[in-house]
Amino acid sequence: MKNKNILIVVTGSIAAYKACEVxxxxxxxxxxxxxxxxxSAMEFVGKTTFAALTDNEVITEIFPKTPKAGLEHIEMAIELDAIVVIPATANTICKVANGVADDVVSTTLSVCEQPTLFAPAMNFRMWQNPATLEAVEKLRKKGSIVLDPEEGQLASLHEGEGRLPELIDILNGIRSLFEIPLPLQGKKVLVTAGPTREAIDPVRFISNRSSGKMGYSLAEKAKDFGAEVSLISGPVSLSPIPEVxxxxxETAEEMAVAVKNNCSDADYLFMVAAVSDYSPADPPDKKIKRDSENKSIELKPALDILKSIKGKTKGKIIAFALETHDGEVEAQRKLVEKGADFIILNYANEKGAGFESSTNRVTIFSKSGNQIELKKDRKDRIAKKIIEYILNN
Ligand SMILES: Cc1cc2nc3c(=O)[nH]c(=O)nc-3n(C[C@H](O)[C@H](O)[C@H](O)COP(=O)(O)O)c2cc1C
Known part of the structure; x- marks a missing residue:
């Protein structure tokens, strides 16, 4: 949605504060x-909040006291790419559907012909009111998107249909105004990313060089494609991804539990994390003191997460294999042994690929015997290509 000009219209619902997040x-x-x-919206949220969030003046008056008096809505009709009414009250929905233009909001909405989305929020009786339903029908016939409100507990503590739609549905709705393709809309995607840490003692650990960049890129792209994404991340220095x-x-064991708890309803599982293959067998609960003796640490094999979810999910499993040599043989072996639908091979010892790098070069091996190489590119672009390949194969 980069560089799109979007008008957010906030009307007088208790859900007005959620517009801040959007x-x-x-x-x-x-x-x-x-x-x-x-x-009415200003009774719920102050305009200072939106001014700070947008770095723009907030329009509240049809007849402001400045010389440009009241022409803002006309100018915007020319420059805007889309309009999003969030939350949309019953009052505004009914007014706009019926051509009422008696304040800055309804006048603007009656002047502008840009793609428009309404995200309603109201008491369930207001939503069920025949006047509201008829107005919604009219707006939809005119070509506007009117999302259905969610069912659940309302601000009044009543149960019913009327809650503001989930943020993911609002954002996907906005994307659809711009005809941004959403091939993963309605799908659940689980991604693991980053390294794990296995304690040697309370202050030391065994880990690896995974930065988490590949997994985070996949999670972000899946979200942009409309999916509901869960990202299980080991310790990394990347920022959390909004809407994910x-x-x-921290540990391989914690990651195994998190994957087990979240795998059953996932449609796609991208297992990108570099999970430790071994962990210290018996870490002491006190720090190991320095002395002049050689030390050895006994390692036990960590749980193989991929193998452990075999048969526990109906989702497609896409697993990464990071190798230093014999990559193709390893990838084919993992495809068979681990029950994955796709193995994505990348090399740790290749410049501009594998761990830590912002770029990668991968080869995708599929269960059906196909194989394709994605040439070196930025990890976000590689992520997009991987998802597109998975969806088409
Ligand atoms: C506490 C409170 C909460 C309200 N919440 C909603 C709401 O969620 N949805 C709605 O349609 N109206 C709600 N209303 C009523 C609207 O604020 C009222 O109909 C107002 O005229 C809407 O004006 P507007 O559409 O110009 O913003 C609420 C009113 C109050 C006092």
Whole structure:
């Protein structure tokens, strides 16, 4: 949504504060955001919040006291790419559907012909009111997207349909206004990323050079493609990804538990984490003191996470194999032994590939016997190509 000009219209619902998060996420994706608020909306959230979040003045008046008096909505009609009404009250929905233009919000919405999305939030009786339902029907016929509100506990503590739709549905709705393809919409994706740490004693550990960049890139791309993404991450120095459900773990055992708990309903599992193959057999609970003797640490094999979820998920399993030699043989072996649908081979000892690097070169091996190499590229682009390949094979 980079460089798109989006008008966020906030109306007077208790859910108005959730519009702040949507504005923040759109800005993070590079969109230019302008906020307009109805008088009632300002009873719920102050315009200073939106001004700070957008770095733009907030439009609240149809007849402001400045010389440009009231023409903002006309100018915007020319420059805007899309309009998102969040939350959309019953009042505004009904007014706009029926051509009422008696304040800055309804006037703007009646002037502008840009793709428009309404994210309603209201009491379940207001949603079921025939006047509201009829208005929603009219707006949809006119070509606007009106999301269905969620069912659940409302602000009034009543149960029913009327909650603001989930953020992922609102953001996917906005993406669809721009006809951004969403091949993973409605799908659940689980990604593991980063290294694990296995304690030698309370202050030392065994780990590896994984930066988490490949897994994080895959999680972010899957999210951009519309998926609901959970990312199980080992200790990395990357920022959490907005809109992605993050689970932070440290050890191979913790990662195994997190994968087990989240694998059953995943449609795609990208097992990218560099999970330790071994862990110290019996780490002491006190720090090992320095002395002049040689020391050895007995290692026991860690649980093979991939093998452990074999048969426990109906999702497609895409597993990474990081090798230093005999990569193709290893990849074919893992494909058979570990029950993966795809193995993605990359090399640790290749410049600009594997661990730590911002670029990668991978070869995808599929269960059906196909094989394709993705030439060296930035990890985010490699991630996109991997997902596209998986979806088409
Ligand atoms: C505490 C409180 C919460 C409200 N929440 C909602 C709501 O979630 N949805 C809604 O349609 N109206 C809600 N209303 C009513 C609207 O604020 C009212 O209909 C107002 O006229 C809407 O104006 P607007 O559409 O110009 O923002 C609420 C009112 C109050 C006092």
């Amino acid at each position: 504005v923040r996420l759109l800005r993070k994706e590079g969109a230019n955001v302008q906020v307009m608020m109805s008088k 459900h993050m689970l932070v773990v």
